[in-house]
Amino acid sequence: MKAGKQLVIWGGVLAVAAIAGFFLFRTALDGKPKVTYKKYRPEIGDIRQTVSTTATIKPQNRLEIKSPVSGRIDKILVREGDFVRKGQVLALISSTERAALLDAATQKGQSEIDYWNRVYNQTALISPIDGQVIVSSLNPGQTITTSDAVLVLSDRLIVQADVDETDIGNVKVGQRTAISLDAYPDIQVEGVVDHIYYESTLVNNVNIYHVDIVPTEVPEVFRSGMSANVSIIVREKKGVLTLPLIAVRSANGRSSVLKKAAPPDSVRKVTVRLGLQDESSVEIISGLSASDVVLVENRSVAQPKKNGGTNPFLPQRKRDNQKRSE
Numbered sequence: 001m002k003a004g005k006q007l008v009i010w011g012g013v014l015a016v017a018a019i020a021g022f023f024l025f026r027t028a029l030d031g032k033p034k035v036t037y038k039k040y041r042p043e044i045g046d047i048r049q050t051v052s053t054t055a056t057i058k059p060q061n062r063l064e065i066k067s068p069v070s071g072r073i074d075k076i077l078v079r080e081g082d083f084v085r086k087g088q089v090l091a092l093i094s095s096t097e098r099a100a101l102l103d104a105a106t107q108k109g110q111s112e113i114d115y116w117n118r119v120y121n122q123t124a125l126i127s128p129i130d131g132q133v134i135v136s137s138l139n140p141g142q143t144i145t146t147s148d149a150v151l152v153l154s155d156r157l158i159v160q161a162d163v164d165e166t167d168i169g170n171v172k173v174g175q176r177t178a179i180s181l182d183a184y185p186d187i188q189v190e191g192v193v194d195h196i197y198y199e200s201t202l203v204n205n206v207n208i209y210h211v212d213i214v215p216t217e218v219p220e221v222f223r224s225g226m227s228a229n230v231s232i233i234v235r236e237k238k239g240v241l242t243l244p245l246i247a248v249r250s251a252n253g254r255s256s257v258l259k260k261a262a263p264p265d266s267v268r269k270v271t272v273r274l275g276l277q278d279e280s281s282v283e284i285i286s287g288l289s290a291s292d293v294v295l296v297e298n299r300s301v302a303q304p305k306k307n308g309g310t311n312p313f314l315p316q317r318k319r320d321n322q323k324r325s326e
Helices: 002-030 096-105 110-119
Strands: 033-040 043-059 062-066 071-076 089-095 123-126 131-135 149-154 157-164 176-181 188-196 201-203 206-215 227-244 249-251 254-260 267-277 281-286 294-301
Touching: 043 267, 043 281, 071 096, 071 149, 089 096, 089 149, 096 110, 157 176, 157 227, 176 206, 206 227, 227 267
Parallel strands: none
Antiparallel strands: 033 294, 043 157, 043 227, 062 149, 071 089, 089 123, 131 149, 157 206, 176 188, 176 227, 188 206, 201 206, 227 281, 249 254, 254 267, 254 294, 267 281
16 A cells, blocks of 8 residues: 555656646747847948047137236226237226326316326226137226236137047047037037147046147137037048948957858858947948848847646636635
């Protein structure tokens, strides 16, 4: 009897194991990877290798106009934003002594005022350069000292870019640039690298080199202190064969793509030689032509199909219409 019971028990265990193995095997088959391909065609186009960074609009030469004498501002003859010429009178200043004499003369009448205006001239502030007034914050009647800037001039506005030391080796004087303003993203301005600073600045533990970029034209909306984005064109090629970076595989110093081929070999791996590269594309020097089709694997795992069958090893829900036992 004991032997018969043991055979029944072992038989039940084997049956359970067989059923479990069946379900595991079916799940593995249903969930195996299915490979599909996305197609790309090489295109003839332009490609640029660039260094992209942030920048600030600044005066190339910022000149503060200060009075040679302490006293009082009589007149300011220009406004902020005005363009001025070298030798132009910008403001008229009364020295402290002249201002005191004129104040005393007002008590004696107009003839006394006219007398001191004739014999004691005002001090004129003269523009030493051709430029633009970028700061005019004082008003007539204010008293000033020789350390106060009455006006601030700029010969021209430039773009000062902050270039990481890992990229500065690719930047050269004379390279073309593309400039966009954060405040006016629709405005694109071309520029040229004019000067690369010799001393670095430490920003967030990173060595940064300032690079002066001169715009080919200065839009009216340019203001000192504005933030900008700059792309410095390191190298550029036109009319070359390009391919999206996602389609190229690189390993052990070699690059390859999956090329669509005629049956029976519908997919063939070919080696390619690469050239310039930007953020999304790469130049194909050899290995492909414009008529080829490149494939990129798009792997997805199929989930087990839900059919009418049930797994006997999972808890089963009771039917809704099943009466609860009292």
